[in-house]
Amino acid sequence: MAIQSSFRGNFTMSGESTAGSGRFGTSGLSEVSDFATKYRADIDGLRALAVVPVLLYHAGIPGFPGGFVGVDIFFVISGYLICGMIDADIRNRRFSLGDFYKRRMLRILPALFVMFLVTSVFAYLYFLPVELEDYARSLASALGSVANIYFAGTAGYFDAPAETKPLLHTWSLGVEEQFYLIVPLLMLLVWRAAPRQARLLFAIAAALSFAAAIAVSFRNPTFVFYLAPFRAWELALGALLAIGFFPAPQTAFGKNACGAAGMLLLLGAIFLGSPSAPLLLMISLASIGSTLVIASSEGGVSAIGRLLSLRPVVFIGLISYSLYLWHWPLIVFQRTDQLLLPDSSGVAAKLALVALSVGIAFLSWKFVEMPFRRARTVSKSMVFGIASMATASAVALCGLVLFVKGAPFRFPERVVAIASYLAYDPSQAFRSGQCYLATNRQHLDIETCMTTDARRPNYLLVGDSHAAHLWSGLSAAMPAVNILQATASACRPAAMSVSPLDTRACPRLMQYVFSDFLVNNRVDKVLLSASWKDEDIAGLSETIETLTSRGFDVVVLGPIVEYDTPLPRLLADEILRNSPSIASRTRTAGIRERDRELGRIAAAKGATYLSVYDAVCRDGQCDEFAEGDIPLQFDAGHLTAQGSVVVGRRLSTGLAGQLARADNVVR
Structure with a gap:
């Protein structure tokens, strides 16, 4: 399958940075407040554990054959954090869909749109007409939060390879954004209609998603890789932990055993895994391992939690969202156009890509992510209005690129004629x-x-x-x-x-x-x-x-x-x-x-x-x-x-x- 043989390992890190122990079916303002305000450094450290292997795997650094499982680690983290906070706000009677989507937009869109802008400039400068048309379609899909659906539909055997698609990694954002759209509404409905059965209903939904992934994997593994219904169970694992369906260990031995088991699963998947291994096996190892690591520090920090809370590890976790956004476009332009160094396969080029990715991620985190995350006083109408105008403008530009057929006037006629066979x-x-x-x-x-x-x-x-x-x-x-x-x-x-x-x-x-x-x-x-x-x-x-x-x-x-x-x-x-x-x-x-x-x-x-x-x-x-x-x-x-x-x-x-x-x- 072109899909998974040629591109695994895109992920998203757009979950919040707070965590705690909110529960469906319990009460207590202090418990609700704890989830919304308690910072867990170990979760930022877990983000680092995901993003570093993926970065090195995509850059072509040997030794990380299963580094692509970062996507699964982050899905579990997002399910845990987002559903935990929604649960806390619903039970405290302060949940607002408008406020929720405002926070999501301020968290995700600024850094994402800056990456879109810079990547689009490079695409216009370097991409051949066929490639620019493909890029415009992928950008429009990413702007509409359906990148995963777009890439699932264009992942045929003869489609352009992953290394020529600078926005391919936005498929995972599509999965999460669809999750953000559906889950708050679902949790509100369940909380009002059947609060006592909430945890059981979510567990049933997770089981159905996993069963569907197994069934469809025999017929269309591409859909299992890209589409939200077959990834939902990973997010649900984190959500079930957040709402108390899975009990967290309370004793020191239980915490440390739980954390160690989870870490062994994660390290085994990263260092012993393979893109040719069954997709659901790799996903399961990473998802279960992530859930165990998070659970190990639910009632107090475990030994693994302390290791993940070390400052250098946490720092990488803090910039992980921007690192996710930037590393793949840099790799694509280096491999297709030698953006940095003339030899894409050389060690120097690979290390330069890693260093540049980390440097740009730090700048993006400090000067784009953080200022917007602090902009809590901005009104919802302003956030929604600016986001809508920016999205509409970008989609219009995508339409213009398609209308002019990839702007062939940028290249000599012979080049355009030869390059047209990229769409053969x-x-x-x-x-x-x-x-x-x-x-x-x-x-x-x-x-x-x-x-x-x-x-x-x-x-x-x-x-x-x-x-x-x-x-x-x-x-x-x-x-x-x-x-x-x-x-x-x-x-x-x-x-x-x-x-x-x-x-x-x-x-x-x-x-x-x-x-x-x-x-x-x-x-x-x-x-x-x-x-x-x-x-x-x-x-x-x-x-x-x-x-x-x-x-x-x-x-x-x-x-x-x-x-x-x-x-x-x-x-x-x-x-x-x-x-x-x-x-x-x-x-x-x-x-x-x-x-x-x-x-x-x-x-x-x-x-x-x-x-x-x-x-x-x-x-x-x-x-x-x-x-x-x-x-x-x-x-x-x-x-x-x-x-x-x-x-x-x-x-x-x-x-x-x-x-x-x-x-x-x-x-």
Whole structure:
């Protein structure tokens, strides 16, 4: 899944800095006041524990493979603080929706809008037209508090990578802002209608959210990652602690044991986790760990609480919201435009990003966040009015950018023509939704994609998107062959066991191909193609053995040259910077070596091997254009339709001899 394979770890830190022990179903003004006024330094320290690993993880500093779980830590903190204060104010009969939203706006919007302003200036200066249009859409979504919905809807496999989206991190703000919109109303309703059942009702809501996340994760993990209904249970964990559903430990041993257990879960997720681990597992470890750490200091500071209350740790926690806002745009502009240093992958550039992020975060906290947080005498009407005007003005500018199609007049015509392929739609060439299954909701069109032809040789092309991008080129180069197609996103060609409850497209498709179609149909060749990785070698060997034992002629199509950045972007940069070697310097390492290893394995197992890499690259030089100003590849690795024709023509020569023999048989 493009989503979580390419971007985890955005978070928000916009919760209040006070905490205490408010409860539903109890009374006492002193208890209510304690929650609203008691400062807990350990919670600011917990913010630091989240933001530092995320910053280092995103900057590319090794040693923090699970640093992205900061989002989950902050969701728990927000649920605890916000719901605790709402509970206290409701029971004290002083809760006001207007006052609540005013505080939220003063807390979130000033620093956020400053980041939007600066990021927008850099986007206008550096982004190509397609990129600027995408940025305008994401900005409008963030302004409307629906960034998470926008990014969930644009997280397809062929969408721009995370490293080109400077506002991608605002998805978590969208989740929290939707939480702020719904939860106060829900708590008011429950408090008035069923105060005695309040805690139970919130626990049921949390359980339903978690159950929904589990159910949907099998079918659409992107939605589970981005959308508020499937993240609500994390916020609810903190809320349930704040309202007393979970009892806080009271003895010294209980506090310290609770804090230590929570810290071990958090550190385990951060240092031993992985982006490839199941999403809900990582979320659960971080959320439960955060809840335990907060609970450990509810009735008095635990040993872990004292550790988190150290001044340097608290300082990072205090600036964590601004650090969250600024670190990701800086990383994006450094990686796409070398904003700070020419080598984005170098240690110096990574450390410079970390230092600059912390420095800007401190300035934002001191000169933007703090003054507005102290502006308690400003009227609600003024706050709402200014926020509304600023939002409307920014949305209007986004509309203008879309109206002028990304302001192409900023760049030479050739650059604009090449960069337009950043928005290339491969669905027609790939036969998406029919023969290439891009989502789990799609099903193979057997009549269109898998019908054999008695008058021509039949070749079955099986694999992932790197198989799908070859279909049109091979079909054009070999009109005398009927090329069948069974491909799906991120789907290696191998026999897979499928449970009756599995709704994923790839296992279903491979089960059909290997256990149904190839059992009941004969084809002249089976073409196996994928974006092969080292971990695929064992599975490929087994697949070749299985097919050859059944008498099939197997052809393995190797990996194609790939880049660390979409090729059209690199080609545009070559022109703008007058540096023709930019693309060649950013080729993904290790592919040529893997290509050679796969060739040896295929030959040893009795299969034919065709090197797609050699079809594109010769003598250290790789073709970058299909023809004219049309890039060979539209992203970091997939072929354009014209590129597929070029590569398909070259690969077809490797099949020419066997094709001729097949034609003779037909005749």
